[in-house]
Amino acid sequence: MPSEDRKKNRVTLLDVARHAGVSRATASLVIRKSPLVGAETRMRVEEAMRELGYVYNMGAARLRAERSHTVGVIVPNLTNPFFAELLSGIEAVVDSAGMVVIVANSGDSVERQDRLMRRMREHGVDGVILCAAAGTGPGFLHQLTEHSLPLVQVLRHISDDIDYAGVDYAGGMRQAVDHLASLGHRAIAFAVHGPVHSAYRERVEGFRDAMRSCGLNPDMIVRLPNQIREIAAAAHLLFDGAKQPTAVVCFNDVIALGLAAGLYDRGLRVGENFSLVGFDDVTDAEAMRPRLTSVFTAPVAIGENAARLLLDRLADPSCQPRRVVKEPQLHIRQSCGPVAAPVS
Structure with missing residues (x-):
């Protein structure tokens, strides 16, 4: 039999895993x-x-034994509670495989990210x-794979x-806008901040598409500062346009928490005469009163998915690239109510 035919017919660890109904990483642990x-x-x-006649490749196993049993994780912002939850999911799966995590913060800088990757x-x-820094190009990632460094993208594609491994941002925006529209809101703003990357674009485009589907103006997008204290002081930006919103969808829960304070300072009552929706539904959002309606993106599960993808890649470097996108879910609480009189 020609060597190419033998290669095509060879039973792989992935075949075994699928037959047994487990992940490649679990099959590897059994071996x-x-x-x-x-x-x-x-x-x-x-x-x-x-049943499949799988033959364990001892030569390849010896090469794998030379691994460091460490996994590098690079994220753009360690102060955002979302990334703390993401990391807990990654660490749980990596730890179960007998490995440890090395975490680094790129600060959303391509230059710092490059240095960190070299050190990794x-x-x-x-x-x-890798949750890639804004401005990262495909060439950077492909260079890493050419150096035989297994890599998984998380959150930013x-x-x-x-x-x-990521989440359906557009689907989350659709749920948020549909909920506000069902409460009678017609003037809905979208509050954003931070650098532009794939997750930013997907949320903005998702908001606009959802607004158009409801027959609403999709252009009320307001850019705010990054820090909660600065966001609170900038809440007036929501009302500086010709059209006054009665509700706002936030890029993330950090913005929602900041705006909650800023709206209070303006004499508005969240959930009564102004509605507020967060995005990510991180644990810290529970501290807000009234309780925050937010799109749950399951950061822990996303981290677990990213870690499993990497372990599977380590077990079978030749497998086809995979995309695991989690469906979000709007968690309705107290920060939204029926449309009130227009804000003056």
């Missing part, structure tokens, strides 16, 4: 006799190996999960050729 795998799962994987490679990390 390495890890105590982290339950007896029932181990028996199922071993049975799949026997110098320290011999087995792979990297740059290339279809590389694994990605």
Whole structure:
């Protein structure tokens, strides 16, 4: 049989995992006799190996044994509670595989990100999960894969050729706008901040599409500062235009918390004569009163998905790139109410 045909017909670890109904990472743990795998799962994987005729490649295993058992994670902002939740999901999965996480903050700087990535490679990390800095181009990611560094994109999507774990931002915006429209709101603003990247564009485009679908003006987009204290002081920007909004959807919960304070200072009562919707539904948002209606994006689950993608990539470097996009869910609480009289 020609070598190409043998390669095509060879049973892979991915085949075993699919047959057993587990991830590649779990199948790999079974092969390495890890105590982290339950007896029932181990028996199922071993049975799949026997049925498919899987042969363990000891040579490749020796190469894998030379790994550092560390995973690099680079995020743009460690002060945002969303990223703390994302990291907890990543760490839980990586830790279960007997590995550790090295975390770095790019500060949304392409130059700093480049330096951090070089240091990650110098320290011999087995792979990297990257929430790319704004302005990162596909060439940067492809260069890393050419250097045989396994890579997963998280939250911000740059290339279809590389694994990605994220959330359906547009779907979340649609839920938020539809909810406000159902309450009678016609003048709905969208409060944004921060640099422009794929997640920013997807949220903005998602808001505009959702507004158009409801027959509403999609252009009331207001840019605010980055810090909560500055956001509170800039709440007046919502009302500086010719059209006065009765509700606002926020780019994230950081903006929502800042605006809640700023709206209070203006004498507005959130949930009564002005409606406010956050995005991400991080744990810290629970501290707000009235309780914040927010689009839950499940950052912990996204982190878990990113980590599993990377472990699968380490187990089978030749597998096709995958995209795992989580569906968000609007959590309705107290910060939205029926439309009140126009704000004067």
